[in-house]
Amino acid sequence: MEGNLNALTTIFTEFYYWVTIVMMFLIHVGFCMYEVGVSRRRNHLKTLMKNAMAIPLVTITFYFFGWWIYFGFPNGPGIAGGLVTAPFAEPWNPLMGTHLSGVNPGETGVTPTDAALWHRLNGVFWGAFLLFSITTASIISGSIIERARSGAFWIVAVLIGSVLWILDASWGWHPQGWMVKLWGYHDAYASGVVHAIAGGAALAFLIVLGPRIGKFRPDGTARDIPPHNVWLVTIGLFLIFTGFWGFYAACNIPLISPATIAGQITGETWTATNIYLAPTTLSAITFNFLMSLSGGMLAGYIVSKGDPFWTFSMGLCGVISTSAGNDLYHPIQAMLIGAIVPSICYKLHYFVERRFKIDDAVGAVAVHGYGGFLGVVVAGFMLWGQPSSPYEGFAHINPLGNFAGAVLMFVLGFVPTFVVCKILNSMNLLRVPKKVELEGVDFALNHAFEASVRELATAEKAMIK
Amino acid sequence: MSTNGMESWAVDLKDVGAIYPFQGSEVVMVIVGLVFWIGWHVLQTRHESAEIEADMAADRSGDETRKAIDRH
Numbered sequence: 347m348e349g350n351l352n353a354l355t356t357i358f359t360e361f362y363y364w365v366t367i368v369m370m371f372l373i374h375v376g377f378c379m380y381e382v383g384v385s386r387r388r389n390h391l392k393t394l395m396k397n398a399m400a401i402p403l404v405t406i407t408f409y410f411f412g413w414w415i416y417f418g419f420p421n422g423p424g425i426a427g428g429l430v431t432a433p434f435a436e437p438w439n440p441l442m443g444t445h446l447s448g449v450n451p452g453e454t455g456v457t458p459t460d461a462a463l464w465h466r467l468n469g470v471f472w473g474a475f476l477l478f479s480i481t482t483a484s485i486i487s488g489s490i491i492e493r494a495r496s497g498a499f500w501i502v503a504v505l506i507g508s509v510l511w512i513l514d515a516s517w518g519w520h521p522q523g524w525m526v527k528l529w530g531y532h533d534a535y536a537s538g539v540v541h542a543i544a545g546g547a548a549l550a551f552l553i554v555l556g557p558r559i560g561k562f563r564p565d566g567t568a569r570d571i572p573p574h575n576v577w578l579v580t581i582g583l584f585l586i587f588t589g590f591w592g593f594y595a596a597c598n599i600p601l602i603s604p605a606t607i608a609g610q611i612t613g614e615t616w617t618a619t620n621i622y623l624a625p626t627t628l629s630a631i632t633f634n635f636l637m638s639l640s641g642g643m644l645a646g647y648i649v650s651k652g653d654p655f656w657t658f659s660m661g662l663c664g665v666i667s668t669s670a671g672n673d674l675y676h677p678i679q680a681m682l683i684g685a686i687v688p689s690i691c692y693k694l695h696y697f698v699e700r701r702f703k704i705d706d707a708v709g710a711v712a713v714h715g716y717g718g719f720l721g722v723v724v725a726g727f728m729l730w731g732q733p734s735s736p737y738e739g740f741a742h743i744n745p746l747g748n749f750a751g752a753v754l755m756f757v758l759g760f761v762p763t764f765v766v767c768k769i770l771n772s773m774n775l776l777r778v779p780k781k782v783e784l785e786g787v788d789f790a791l792n793h794a795f796e797a798s799v800r801e802l803a804t805a806e807k808a809m810i811k
Numbered sequence: 812m813s814t815n816g817m818e819s820w821a822v823d824l825k826d827v828g829a830i831y832p833f834q835g836s837e838v839v840m841v842i843v844g845l846v847f848w849i850g851w852h853v854l855q856t857r858h859e860s861a862e863i864e865a866d867m868a869a870d871r872s873g874d875e876t877r878k879a880i881d882r883h
Contacts, residue, residue, distance in 0.1 A: 604824070613823030624820055625830075644847075648854050652862075674815065676831035678840040685847065728832050731813030736820035742813065 355601055356466050362600045363470035369592025370477035372585045374401060377484045380582025381491055383575040384708055388786020389492045396496040397487045403500050404483050404507035408476045410437050412508035416475065419516040426524035434460045434468060441468050474596040475512070478540055481593070483507035485544035486763075488708035490551055493558050493783050498776045499551075502763055506547045514758050515539050518751055521623045521735065525754070529747030530734040534620040535597045535631070535669035537721030538755035545715015546759030548706070554767035555776060557705030559783055568699050571707070576654060583658040587639065590665060594631050594672075597621055610736040622735045626673035633677040638668040638684030645685035649692050656692060659709055663688035663717040670725035670748070674732065683724055691716040715756065722752035 378397050385393040404412075417432030433455040434441040440456050447465040449456050483503035490499060518525035519539040525531035533539055562568055573579045599619045604611040607623045617625045642664020643657055650656035664684030665672075672680060695712035698704050706712070726748025734743050741747060770776040778787055786792070814832035833840075870876050 611820050611822065611824060613825055615824035617824055625824060625827075641847075644851050648851065648858070651858055674831055676833070676837070676840060678844045679832065681844060682847065729814055732815055732817055732832075733813075733820050738819075738821070742818075 359600055360466045360470050363467070363474045363596060366592040366596035367470065367473040367477055370474070370481070370589050370596065373477070373481055373589030373593065374398075374484060376582045376585030376587075376589060377488065378582070379578050379585065380708070381488045383578030383580075383582055384488065384573045385491050386571075386574050386786070388788055388792065390788060391791050392496060392787040393491050396491075396494075396499050397484055399496070399500060400483045400487060400503040400507065401480055403504055404480045405476055407504045407508035408479050408512070409442070409472070410508075412479060412512045413442075413472050413475065415509065415512045416516045416520065419513055420520045420522045420524060422517070422524055426527055433457075434464045435472075441465060442472075475515070477596070478515075478536065478593070479507040479511060482511040482540050482544045485541070485710050485714045486548040486551055489548045489706045489710040490555055491707045492787065493777055494551070494555055495770075495775060495778055498767070498770045501770065502547065502551060502766060505762060505766060506544065506759065510547070510758055510762060511540060511543050514543055514755055518755070519621050521621070521737070525747075525751055526622060526734050527740050529751060530741035530743045531747050531751040532622070532725055532729055532732075532734050532743040533670045533722055533748075533751065534622070534626070534673040535594055537666055537668075537670035537718040537725070538752050541666045541669070541714040541718030542722060542752055542755040543718075543759035545711045545713075545718055546756035547763040548759075549704070549711045549715060550760045550764035551767050552704050552706055552711065553702075554764060554771050557703055558707070559780065561705040562703055566703070568705075573655065580654060580658060583662065586662060587665075590662075591635070594635055594669075595628065598626065598628065598631070599623065600628075607736050610738065620673045624673075624733065624736050630674070631672055634668060634672040634675050634680040635665060637677040637681040638664045638672065640664070641681035641684030642667070642688045645689045646692070649689050656709070659713050660688035660692060663691050663713040666714060666717040667691075667721035667724070669718075670722045671729050674729055679728065683721075683728075687717060687720045687724065688713075690720065715759075719752045719756050722748050722755070 374397075378394055381393050381397050382390050414432055414435040414437070417435045418430050420430060421427035423429040433439050436442065436455065438455075440450075440453050441460060441464045445456075445461065445465040445468075447461045449458060449461055483506050486502060486506065487499060515523075517523045518531045518533055519536065520526070523531070558571065560569060561571060597620065599621075601616055602619055602623070603616050604613055607619070611617075611625070618627055620626050639661045643661035645664070646657040646660025649660070664687070667687035668675060668680045668683050675683070691712040694716050695706065695709050698711070699706070704711070723745070726743065726745035729743040730745060732743045734740050767776055777783075782789065815830050815834065817827075817830060
């Protein structure tokens with residue numbers, strides 16, 4: 347009976363994560379629509395391909411080394427211990443393929459314990475984390491449109507998606523991560539580990555890249571470059587909202603027994619948990635997701651004077667700014683935080699644009715970077731003194747731990763991206779030449795398209811009797 | 812001392828109730844939430860009225876309006 351219950355739980359968990367992966371793909375449909383909607387007509391195709399090709403690039407690199415980083419680095423290494431061995435996450439291990447839990451004669455690197463746990467869960471866990479990875483990379487993509495070289499973005503996409511974010515996840519979004527153990531870091535739905543780091547990376551990229559031609563007037567004030575298709579932008583953002591449900595669900599463990607959590611929780615009650623294995627419920631995140639989204643949209647409407655782009659973006663920012671604590675907040679707390687933080691981020695976006703001449707085409711640094719950063723900081727105060735983990739001896743959640751964690755996330759995205767962008771820039775690989783930017787990055791593609799249309803039309807017209 | 816009363820997860824979950832921070836302040840939170848909601852309608856109405864006033868003052872000749880009608 348116990349064996350059947352375990353099997354059912356495993357297969358339920360496998361299916362649960364598989365569904366979240368499908369849902370999270372909508373985030374990328376949304377990102378593509380959103381970016382193409384924001385870009386001008388002469389830049390559509392390259393904008394689309396720049397974002398879309400991050401999917402296969404991050405996927406294969408996350409298979410080769412990203413997944414292993416998550417399990418190998420929770421101690422730093424060198425902060426709370428050494429490198430952790432994780433054979434089941436190495437790309438040459440049999441558990442990184444179809445496996446039925448036994449151990450074949452001569453099969454190396456597979457222990458019966460690893461096989462029992464990972465044979466059905468490795469692929470779906472990897473897939474769910476991969477979709478977080480692609481999201482993290484995609485966040486940068488929109489901010490740099492219409493002048494960045496696609497190849498430069500794809501190098502940064504691999505850096506952020508398959509190395510940096512998963513490293514910070516190993517530190518602050520892992521049941522045994524050193525930031526959780528030593529700092530009491532709490533970031534249940536990834537305000538910092540996904541959004542702040544991506545925002546930091548986007549800001550670094552934008553600083554080195556510079557603004558689009560025409561973005562700033564000779565006196566230094568900013569011009570508005572309106573989206574060419576506000577409907578596409580809207581549908582894109584709504585698809586991101588929809589995919590975010592999968593993102594949230596994938597941050598939970600759906601069903602686990604107290605005994606499985608090393609017996610730290612007493613009694614017999616099975617529960618859903620957050621990534622730290624501390625109890626929460628799907629109902630909690632449903633309440634808080636919707637209330638924070640609503641708080642952000644309501645505040646966004648007022649602050650932006652009914653601008654659809656910012657109203658919907660601030661809805662997203664509302665969710666991001668509460669994600670660190672949405673496993674534990676009361677829905678009204680989520681609504682209020684989700685209203686206040688995005689309003690600050692909106693003001694910061696225009697302040698930074700004006701003061702530092704940063705041209706962030708989609709407001710990604712504000713929505714994800716500042717929203718994620720402030721979300722982690724707020725959670726440190728709101729959840730002060732609560733246990734960060736069910737494991738004994740871990741630091742409790744506290745404002746200093748979360749503040750330091752938020753800084754670490756932002757800086758971990760900013761510094762390596764800045765260095766890589768500087769190197770790419772020095773090799774003329776970061777930005778397209780001015781002539782190409784003015785022609786539009788699709789210039790050659792559009793000409794080829796028009797030539798094909800002309801040729802076909804001529805051929806067809808010649809057949810008219 | 813923690814904001815939700817939980818100091819440790821070494822408990823039997825069947826004995827645990829609400830775990831959100833600042834329990835006991837639900838009524839205050841609802842009042843603040845209602846003020847936020849009503850305040851939103853006040854601000855939105857003001858903004859919309861200003862927008863309509865600006866629309867009323869615009870296009871005295873009616874040329875732009877005719878073009879908008881033609882564009883459907």
